Amino acid sequence: MANRSNIPTPEELPSLPRDEDGPVFREPWEAQAFAMTLKLYDGGHFTWPEWAECLALEITDAQDSGDPDLGDTYYLHWLKALERIVMQKGLLSEGDLVRRKNAWDKAAHATPHGEPILLPADG
Amino acid sequence: MSTEHDHSHLSDTDLRVRALESLLTEKGLVDPAALDEIVDKYENKVGPRNGAQVVARAWVDPDFKKWLLEDGTAAIDSLGYTGTQGADMVVLENTSTVHNVTVCTLCSCYPWSVLGLPPAWYKSFPYRARLVKEPRAVLQEFGVELADSVEVRVWDSTAELRYLVLPERPAGTEGMTEYQLVDIVTRNSMIGTEKVAMPAGDA
Numbered sequence: 001m002a003n004r005s006n007i008p009t010p011e012e013l014p015s016l017p018r019d020e021d022g023p024v025f026r027e028p029w030e031a032q033a034f035a036m037t038l039k040l041y042d043g044g045h046f047t048w049p050e051w052a053e054c055l056a057l058e059i060t061d062a063q064d065s066g067d068p069d070l071g072d073t074y075y076l077h078w079l080k081a082l083e084r085i086v087m088q089k090g091l092l093s094e095g096d097l098v099r100r101k102n103a104w105d106k107a108a109h110a111t112p113h114g115e116p117i118l119l120p121a122d123g
Numbered sequence: 124m125s126t127e128h129d130h131s132h133l134s135d136t137d138l139r140v141r142a143l144e145s146l147l148t149e150k151g152l153v154d155p156a157a158l159d160e161i162v163d164k165y166e167n168k169v170g171p172r173n174g175a176q177v178v179a180r181a182w183v184d185p186d187f188k189k190w191l192l193e194d195g196t197a198a199i200d201s202l203g204y205t206g207t208q209g210a211d212m213v214v215l216e217n218t219s220t221v222h223n224v225t226v227c228t229l230c231s232c233y234p235w236s237v238l239g240l241p242p243a244w245y246k247s248f249p250y251r252a253r254l255v256k257e258p259r260a261v262l263q264e265f266g267v268e269l270a271d272s273v274e275v276r277v278w279d280s281t282a283e284l285r286y287l288v289l290p291e292r293p294a295g296t297e298g299m300t301e302y303q304l305v306d307i308v309t310r311n312s313m314i315g316t317e318k319v320a321m322p323a324g325d326a
Contacts, residue, residue, distance in 0.1 A: 029136055029137050031162045032144060032158060032162070033140055033143070034161075035153075035157075036143060036144060036153050036158060038161050039152075039153045039161060040152060043152060076136065079139060079140065083139065083143065086143070086147070091147070091150070091152060092147070096146055097139070097146070100141075100142035100146050101138045101139055101142040103142075104138045104142060105133065108132060108133045117133070
């Protein structure tokens with residue numbers, strides 16, 4: 001994959017939360033949100049400058065509303081920016097996202113703890 | 124993130140990420156295997172470092188090791204790697220006579236605070252299904268050669284219990300410091316699909 005994709009290397013994304021060894025994800029969802037963004041970018045759905053602008057906007061908004069922005073909220077901003085850019089680019093609508101989120105919530109509540117959570121077929 | 128016993132609960136953030144991922148997957152814009160590949164590229168070195176520190180400490184400090192095997196949750200907490208959402212950690216010691224290996228049934232509970240994110244193969248159906256049925260064959264494919272006399276134990280993680288394998292300290296590492304040892308402990312060795320090897324050319 002490294003040879004034919006445009007997916008940036010860790011060195012090309014210096015603003016990511018990291019420790020001495022490289023980028024760090026604190027929870028699985030952070031990594032999922034990150035990977036989806038890189039994949040959509042790799043598929044040509046937006047350019048990297050477009051993404052950077054979208055993410056910067058979310059971070060500035062958050063700072064303006066009082067987020068001290070110490071790195072622990074970085075991927076929350078990332079997720080908001082991802083939702084925004086997929087809507088802007090017409091890949092998904094807000095209605096799609098809201099309906100699907102509710103479906104997952106319902107599925108979680110219907111699933112005994114410890115079992116994989118699956119969406120019903122009618123999704 | 125609260126946990127309730129009768130049903131599952133996903134945080135608002137988790138729900139939003141799942142909504143995005145499932146919709147984008149259905150539209151063919153992303154696919155789970157490609158996402159795993161990206162995450163792996165970023166995460167496989169960093170993720171298991173916490174677990175490696177637990178292992179290295181146990182190798183150099185017999186009291187810590189004893190505590191770790193008796194009460195994994197508390198011993199691991201003492202190093203600051205919490206965040207297991209209420210689940211208990213059980214540490215399984217690999218020895219010359221017992222080889223432990225773990226598998227996960229893919230619920231949302233995973234010991235990522237010590238092991239990082241699961242690799243793609245760990246989440247794959249063939250690994251999960253076959254490891255239980257023919258663990259020796261699967262281990263051999265990973266390059267783990269075990270004598271017939273070695274007992275293989277397969278441990279299936281649940282919501283309440285997650286496992287960390289304490290691999291055998293390789294011979295020839297007696298002179299290494301705890302700090303140096305951290306670097307030779309691999310993610311797979313803490314899942315049980317690899318043995319820790321002496322670093323090559325590092326005499």
